[in-house]
Amino acid sequence: MSFPRxxxxxxPLFLTLCLVLTGGPVLKAADTxxxxxxxxxxPVTQADLNFARLSRGITGNQQAVNKxxxxxxxxxxLIREFLAQQxxxxxxxxxxxxxxxxxxxxxxxxxxxxxxxxxxxxxPEKLRAAIALPLAWNIYARQEITLEKLQKYFxxxxxxxxxxRVEASHILLKLPAKATSDEIxxxxxxxxxxxxxxxxxxxxxxxxxxxxxxAPSKTDGxxxxxxxxxxxxxxxLTQQVFPLKEGEISEPFQSPFxxxxxxxxxxxxxxxxxxxxxxEIYQILSSVLYDQTVQKLRSTAKIEWTAETKS
Numbered sequence: 060m061s062f063p064r065x066x067x068x069x070x071p072l073f074l075t076l077c078l079v080l081t082g083g084p085v086l087k088a089a090d091t092x093x094x095x096x097x098x099x100x101x102p103v104t105q106a107d108l109n110f111a112r113l114s115r116g117i118t119g120n121q122q123a124v125n126k127x128x129x130x131x132x133x134x135x136x137l138i139r140e141f142l143a144q145q146x147x148x149x150x151x152x153x154x155x156x157x158x159x160x161x162x163x164x165x166x167x168x169x170x171x172x173x174x175x176x177x178x179x180x181x182x183p184e185k186l187r188a189a190i191a192l193p194l195a196w197n198i199y200a201r202q203e204i205t206l207e208k209l210q211k212y213f214x215x216x217x218x219x220x221x222x223x224r225v226e227a228s229h230i231l232l233k234l235p236a237k238a239t240s241d242e243i244x245x246x247x248x249x250x251x252x253x254x255x256x257x258x259x260x261x262x263x264x265x266x267x268x269x270x271x272x273x274a275p276s277k278t279d280g281x282x283x284x285x286x287x288x289x290x291x292x293x294x295x296l297t298q299q300v301f302p303l304k305e306g307e308i309s310e311p312f313q314s315p316f317x318x319x320x321x322x323x324x325x326x327x328x329x330x331x332x333x334x335x336x337x338x339e340i341y342q343i344l345s346s347v348l349y350d351q352t353v354q355k356l357r358s359t360a361k362i363e364w365t366a367e368t369k370s
Contacts, residue, residue: 096129097363098136107132110189135192137356138349142195149194157190200345212340213333218301219288220336222329227292227300228264228281231274233317246318250311254320257308264308264322273317281322287329296321 091106111128162172176186213220230253232246253271257264268274268281276282286292288301295314303309303323312319333340 095365096133097361098133099140099361101136101140103129103132103136106185110185133360133362134353134357137353137360138196139188139192141352141356142192142199145199147195147199149191149198153194154187154191157194158187161186161190196349197345200341200348203348204341204344208344209337209340210333212344213336218326218329220329220339221331222287223301224285224287224290224327224329225292225297225300225323226285226325226327227283227296227321227323228268229274229276229283229296229319229321230264230268230272230281231317231319232271233273234313243313243318247311247313250318250320254308254311282324283321285327 091104091109093105094102095105095108096103108125108128111132112125115128117124117128165172165175173183176183217223230250232249234246235242238246253267256262257267262270265280268277271277272281274281283296284291286297288294288297290297292300293314293316295316296319299309299312299319300321300323303321305323305326307323309319309321312321
């Protein structure tokens with residue numbers, strides 16, 4: 060399991076739901092206070108890790124998962140420090156309202172907010188800090204992501220965002236579960252040869268699909284469901300078909316399903332404007348900005364792992 064570096068949780072309700080519904084033993088103060096890593100002199104403790112696990116609904120104690128969560132917590136420490144340097148603060152009223160929503164939701168489930176936090180070794184102050192971080196980042200991101208940047212992204216990715224739909228067909232050759240590089244290359248060459256036959260007119264794409272494809276759609280000429288960029292068709296296929304012109308066949312490409320050829324049969328232009336998808340574009344650019352900022356901050360940060368977490 061892996062997690063993006065950006066702030067992946069949705070506050071406050073998802074966080075609260077996980078806190079309330081996830082059970083577990085009460086941890087001793089000594090356990091929750093254990094420092095796992097320091098970031099520019101600021102500690103990340105076992106309590107922080109507990110909180111991150113519960114906020115994502117993660118059970119068990121897999122080392123690889125814990126390490127990835129700790130990497131995320133390192134990123135969050137760096138972002139919090141960066142936002143403080145930028146003098147980004149959350150309006151007290153907004154933060155108070157978010158905290159009250161959390162507490163209200165916990166009480167609605169029949170639990171006491173203070174007891175829930177104490178069980179995790181977490182203080183109310185840390186809860187406020189955890190809630191404040193994504194709110195503060197949003198303030199900063201909205202300053203950086205201008206209308207011009209939104210428009211530029213929309214223009215560059217218009218068909219992915221404006222509701223454009225495609226009709227497409229594909230040919231699938233399945234690969235063995237643990238295919239070798241030679242097997243993959245041989246399968247790819249088969250599709251290269253088949254593509255040449257189709258382009259030369261020796262057989263149609265539908266005929267080739269009926270004869271060679273191993274997908275259920277072979278009986279219908281390889282036809283896929285009509286789909287927007289992020290729709291009913293798997294993204295791994297729409298990423299390949301959207302750049303094509305009508306009637307154009309892709310080069311062979313590999314996916315988790317096997318090796319494919321795909322043809323764009325017809326494209327239906329979308330009608331959504333920038334205003335219709337502004338929120339979606341903002342989230343994309345905010346994630347990109349977060350990752351870029353973290354990468355830059357990590358290049359100069361002093362990150363010290365304890366012996367237990369270093370491996």
